[in-house]
Amino acid sequence: MKLRTVIVIGATSGIGRAVVERLASEGVRVGIAGRREDRLLELQQRFGAELISYRVMDVTKPSATEALDELLAEVGAPDALLYASGIGKQNPALDEDIELRTIETNSVGMVRIVDHFINYAKRETAYNKKHKAHIAVITSVAGTKGIGQAPAYSATKSMQSAYLVALSQYARMERVPITVGDIRPGFVATDILNPEKRYPMIMTVERAAKFVTKSLRHHKRITIFDWRYKLLVCFWRMIPRCIWERITIVQN
Ligand SMILES: NC(=O)c1ccc[n+]([C@@H]2O[C@H](COP(=O)([O-])OP(=O)(O)OC[C@H]3O[C@@H](n4cnc5c(N)ncnc54)[C@H](OP(=O)(O)O)[C@@H]3O)[C@@H](O)[C@H]2O)c1
Numbered sequence: 001m002k003l004r005t006v007i008v009i010g011a012t013s014g015i016g017r018a019v020v021e022r023l024a025s026e027g028v029r030v031g032i033a034g035r036r037e038d039r040l041l042e043l044q045q046r047f048g049a050e051l052i053s054y055r056v057m058d059v060t061k062p063s064a065t066e067a068l069d070e071l072l073a074e075v076g077a078p079d080a081l082l083y084a085s086g087i088g089k090q091n092p093a094l095d096e097d098i099e100l101r102t103i104e105t106n107s108v109g110m111v112r113i114v115d116h117f118i119n120y121a122k123r124e125t126a127y128n129k130k131h132k133a134h135i136a137v138i139t140s141v142a143g144t145k146g147i148g149q150a151p152a153y154s155a156t157k158s159m160q161s162a163y164l165v166a167l168s169q170y171a172r173m174e175r176v177p178i179t180v181g182d183i184r185p186g187f188v189a190t191d192i193l194n195p196e197k198r199y200p201m202i203m204t205v206e207r208a209a210k211f212v213t214k215s216l217r218h219h220k221r222i223t224i225f226d227w228r229y230k231l232l233v234c235f236w237r238m239i240p241r242c243i244w245e246r247i248t249i250v251q252n
Helices: 014-025 037-047 064-075 096-123 151-173 205-217 227-238
Strands: 005-009 029-034 052-056 080-083 133-138 178-185 222-225
Touching: 005 014, 005 064, 014 029, 014 037, 014 205, 029 037, 029 064, 037 052, 052 064, 064 096, 080 096, 080 205, 096 133, 096 151, 133 151, 133 205, 151 178, 178 205, 178 227, 205 222, 222 227
Parallel strands: 005 029, 005 080, 029 052, 080 133, 133 178, 178 222
Antiparallel strands: none
């Protein structure tokens, strides 16, 4: 499907930013948000105000929905909304602040933005059976099982995936003209990773953006990338809990 307008939340770095660059260079109008205004402005200056509109937004704050409303009013009913905001840290010390901040951003923030957008889609006459709004969240393969080195990160990713299934069923029940996508990358070279460490099977952010834009275009329900991670997830799922609990994941 052709994308004309897309909203990207979490557009200031990493996968979200690379998706914006890819879409804008193809002439797609993009509404972008994140906390770092200098980076939002830089994208707007690079691609022009006809293609890029932005709002400063902190998804952990209730005011995020006002910023989203303003963005929607400026760009019009988008073909897709991508929630790419997220934080994640290994937390071997079980620092409570890290755990709670992760939940605020990945879980509470996602619900705030995605639910607000769905309620907008219910009212918006531009959407119908033939033209559905696509909502996608960048979750992670880390949501496949609870991970002892990053409890809140893995749990919030699992919660995101379960929530998206629920929303998909909700949309059918309530006849809301939306489709819902769960995008699960493996390791991608972005700021979320520790620059001093080495990660297996790591992908470039440009490659990740290619998978994500394709997923948006085709309203894909689940996208796991790349194929090596698809295999890994299959094996991962087969490990029984009694064995999984005994596995020591090496801190990287
Ligand atoms: N990189 C990987 O290996 C990998 C693998 C699987 C899944 N993911 C997921 O991909 C998503 C994007 O991460 P990334 O790898 O691209 O990392 P990143 O470069 O650190 O990007 C994170 C984005 O989230 C935004 N963000 C964080 N807190 C926010 C807040 N309170 N309000 C609004 N925006 C906020 C950041 O913008 P501001 O700081 O400007 O607000 C930034 O644009 C995350 O959900 C991550 O879990 C990444």
